[in-house]
Amino acid sequence: MKYSKATNYALHTMMFLATAPDKQIGVQQLADKQGVSPTYLSKILTKLVKSGLIESSSGANGGYRMKRSNEDVSFLDVIHAIEGTASLFNCSLHGNQSSECLIQKEMVEAERKMEEHLRNQKIQAFAASHAAHIK
């Protein structure tokens, strides 16, 4: 039960893109900053593209950039794009509908509280107020 490194890379990349929302930034440069291979990072960023958080352009001088229409992308959006949106806990009691499991209900409620916090943290605002600290 841990967030994957992919989520890590995705969040850091989003933060970096948010500091220069207009520029195209190549995957090579993004990968160098984080010490990860470009091909692997591109795989992760593809998920963000498919989720509509960023957009990419091919060819020379290509790269990734924030999608203009999304001014208020949250931490949760990024996490969901990478980790998926399924519930963290699924009751595995045989012959029991998970909707009936009271333990599950509590676990989902707890998860909801975490998500609520992450939904309120916007990438743009975070990057703006902490620009000096983002490498």
Add this chain to the structure above:
Amino acid sequence: MKYSKATNYALHTMMFLATAPDKQIGVQQLADKQGVSPTYLSKILTKLVKSGLIESSSGANGGYRMKRSNEDVSFLDVIHAIEGTASLFNCSLHGNQSSECLIQKEMVEAERKMEEHLRNQKIQAFAASHAAHIK
């Protein structure tokens, strides 16, 4: 990023033990209820014993039972016993102290909110108020 099945089994087992805090219950019976092999379940319960949440006795008529001294074991205690207590998110930026990473700070804060909820859910109280629904 999911809770393991082991956590699932652990929570259900705790709930069941809590409905009869005085009885010794064999691993065979507990395993049957959940459709899991006894030896595997015993592996999980060993973790709960080492964390001091329950106790076991060997030999004939042996088994597991709640520890009397712990009247207010929470969901979080059980989860921590199985999943460990490490933070869900660790900044993997090279050459960066994770304590400096602002993203990490937000993630930990979100996690803290989930844990707060789980800390307030006590196994005993939960079992008592929902006894009829626990299989």
Add this chain to the structure above:
DNA sequence: GCGTGATTACTCGGATACAAGATGTCCGAGTTTGAGCGG
């Protein structure tokens, strides 16, 4: 100069390799209960 094709610098996506962790099984060892047996 001006199109046209080649080159270059990129991203994209599938296939594959590798490692780690979750899941589960097997078995030998130790422990307690209880039954059986001999005195």
Add this chain to the structure above:
DNA sequence: CCGCTCAAACTCGGACATCTTGTATCCGAGTAATCACGC
């Protein structure tokens, strides 16, 4: 009836097998900008 022994029922723990998932690499294909060349 008492005490001893032995078998049965049980947990404990390590070793092992398997499966899934995360992590990462490689390479061929597609695409856009730029450069070179010929007219």
